[in-house]
Amino acid sequence: RSSLGKTTDLVGRRIIVTAGPTVEPIDPVRFISNHSSGLQGYAIASALAAKGADVRLVSGPVSLPTPPSVQRINVRTAEDMKAACLEQLPADAAICVAAVSDWRPESVSNRKMKKSADGPPTLILRENPDILATLSQMKERPTLVIGFAAETDDLRKHAEQKRRRKGCDWLLANDVSKHRFGGHRNQVLFLTEMGTEDWPEMDKSALAERLSEQVVAFFQKQG
Numbered sequence: 145r146s147s148l149g150k151t152t153d154l155v156g157r158r159i160i161v162t163a164g165p166t167v168e169p170i171d172p173v174r175f176i177s178n179h180s181s182g183l184q185g186y187a188i189a190s191a192l193a194a195k196g197a198d199v200r201l202v203s204g205p206v207s208l209p210t211p212p213s214v215q216r217i218n219v220r221t222a223e224d225m226k227a228a229c230l231e232q233l234p235a236d237a238a239i240c241v242a243a244v245s246d247w248r249p250e251s252v253s254n255r256k257m258k259k260s261a262d263g264p265p266t267l268i269l270r271e272n273p274d275i276l277a278t279l280s281q282m283k284e285r286p287t288l289v290i291g292f293a294a295e296t297d298d299l300r301k302h303a304e305q306k307r308r309r310k311g312c313d314w315l316l317a318n319d320v321s322k323h324r325f326g327g328h329r330n331q332v333l334f335l336t337e338m339g340t341e342d343w344p345e346m347d348k349s350a351l352a353e354r355l356s357e358q359v360v361a362f363f364q365k366q367g
């Protein structure tokens with residue numbers, strides 16, 4: 145281990161990380177989106193790159209610098225994020241940290257919508273593609289697929305259901321009613337097919353380090 149905390153444990157491993165929100169346009173001046181600072185995803189990308197991984201950070205709009213030795217691909221919509229992820233395949237692992245908008249406006253007005261005496265417009269929404277489920281369930285899938293889950297209630301139950309429904313290997317579930325968005329701390333349940341671990345509250349960078357150590361251990365066992 146060098147003085148910079150760098151190792152070569154993940155050299156030769158390509159890892160896709162999604163991070164940040166997606167934004168879904170309504171018209172040229174408006175969009176719908178989710179809360180997401182991108183901090184957790186960027187911390188994970190940074191920790192993996194420090195272990196030598198070839199990190200492809202597919203990022204929605206955030207105001208964070210690109211971590212050293214990380215290849216960043218900027219996207220805006222969920223559909224663009226999905227396409228950018230598929231372009232990075234084949235990959236050894238994929239870690240979906242992005243807060244993807246579940247829905248997008250069915251049609252995008254190419255002119256600014258104006259207020260009118262008829263009252264506010266009605267938005268018709270379509271469901272966006274599920275990037276984590278796509279990466280988990282495709283034929284030439286990354287060996288290790290990891291998701292996050294943001295829940296406000298029944299954390300364990302919803303997280304276990306979500307891991308099975310999506311088909312991902314690991315899921316990190318956090319209670320978003322406890323931790324304000326944009327904060328530097330996080331607390332998760334770590335779910336695998338082996339069971340569930342309750343990780344203590346820690347800095348997002350410490351969580352990133354702990355997760356990347358688990359990734360290293362996974363690939364060491366794989367050989």
Ligand code: CTP
Binds near residue numbers: 274306
């Ligand atoms: N995710 C994704 N693509 C989507 C929606 C979610 O890749 N269209 C990923 C997120 O990056 C996260 C995981 O799926 O890793 C869980 O996201 P979450 O919003 O908690 O789950 P959903 O399946 O969207 O369920 P819901 O929002 O209804 O709880």
Ligand code: CA
Binds near residue numbers: 244245
């Ligand atoms: Ca969602």
